[in-house]
Amino acid sequence: AASLRPAFFGRLAGRASARLRSRASSRPAMPRAFSAVASSDEQQVRDLLERIHTYRADDDSYFDLWKGWTCRPSGNPASQEMMKAMMDSKDVTGVSGDLIDIKILDFSEDRTMAYSAVVASAAFSYKGTPNDDVYVFTNVFKKVDGVWETVWGHRSTGRSPDEDPPAPWP
DSSP, rough: OOOOOHHHHHHHHHHHHHHHHHHTOOOOOHHHHHHHHHHHHHHHHHHHHHHHHSSETTTGGGGGGGGEEEEEEOEEEEEEEHHHHHHHTTTTTEEEEEEEEEEEEEEESSSSSEEEEEEEEEEEEEEEEEEEEEEEEEEEEEEETTTTEEEEEEOOBBBBBTTOOOOOOO
């Protein structure tokens, strides 16, 4: 099984670079049986992305979806327990988020790992100061016992919804 080793990320980056260099080349058609599994995997991860990036303050199940760590815009990594404690504090109120667009979603050849880049929004108040951010979030997923889990996430610094959206995308 693939694991989160530098070689895995090197392969992912190499595949992404190759795709950027040659957008005209198409992937060979997958056999029918594999296509069904592939689309099932893709739909499962898309559904997970929707649930992860669309949330409201009263959603108690939100942190149950996260199995890994998140690197915050400050660059500081936080476990999901740490993120939950931060969001449960009285300093953070009115939390909501929406998935705007899935820009990139790709899978390892053995379909045990995947990565994504999405554009999402978050609205909240921190110590009374309102925040309304549009940001990019990258996720790394791992298939564990047939179930996709997010094992790593990284959130960019937010920008105002009035600013141009993050771009360009491959």
